[in-house]
Amino acid sequence: METEKNLKPVKNIDDLQKTNQDKNELKVKSKNTLHPYSAILMILIDMAFFGANALSTGLATPAVAALAFILTFIGSYIVQQNISKDPKGTSAAKAFFLGIAAGIPTPIAGTTLGFIILGKAGLRKFRI
Numbered sequence: 017m018e019t020e021k022n023l024k025p026v027k028n029i030d031d032l033q034k035t036n037q038d039k040n041e042l043k044v045k046s047k048n049t050l051h052p053y054s055a056i057l058m059i060l061i062d063m064a065f066f067g068a069n070a071l072s073t074g075l076a077t078p079a080v081a082a083l084a085f086i087l088t089f090i091g092s093y094i095v096q097q098n099i100s101k102d103p104k105g106t107s108a109a110k111a112f113f114l115g116i117a118a119g120i121p122t123p124i125a126g127t128t129l130g131f132i133i134l135g136k137a138g139l140r141k142f143r144i
Contacts, residue, residue, distance in 0.1 A: 050110055051100040054092040055133035058114045061088050062126030069121070077121045084126075085119035 065084040069076055093111035096102045102110065118126040 049136060050114070050133050051095050052134055053095045053099060054110065054114055055130045057091045057095065058088050058118045059127050059130035061091070062118050062123050062130065066121065066123040081119045081121045085115040088118035089115035
């Protein structure tokens with residue numbers, strides 16, 4: 017009985033198709049975010065590489081920045097492609113953005129951006 021009260025009558029098939037189309041558009045719009053795993057990867061790489069770079073008194077900065085970019089790019093691309101199911105171009109663009117942020121030679125840039133992305137992506141999506 018309860019469920020019958022909540023049902024709304026459909027006047028015609030076009031209304032039903034419009035409702036399904038609106039739901040599909042919402043799903044597509046939600047795909048514009050970065051996956052939380054990508055953000056966590058960027059934070060970990062950023063902290064590890066530039067913490068170690070401080071020990072070298074900054075002499076290894078170019079190599080560390082390049083390596084941080086490459087590892088973040090590859091890892092984020094794999095996450096966005098396989099877990100988020102983004103298209104190749106979208107995955108590459110997101111991975112490039114995260115790689116640039118991780119490659120900035122201070123741990124503040126990538127870590128701060130990573131936490132902002134985690135907040136925007138929603139921690140409720142993060143499940144171990």
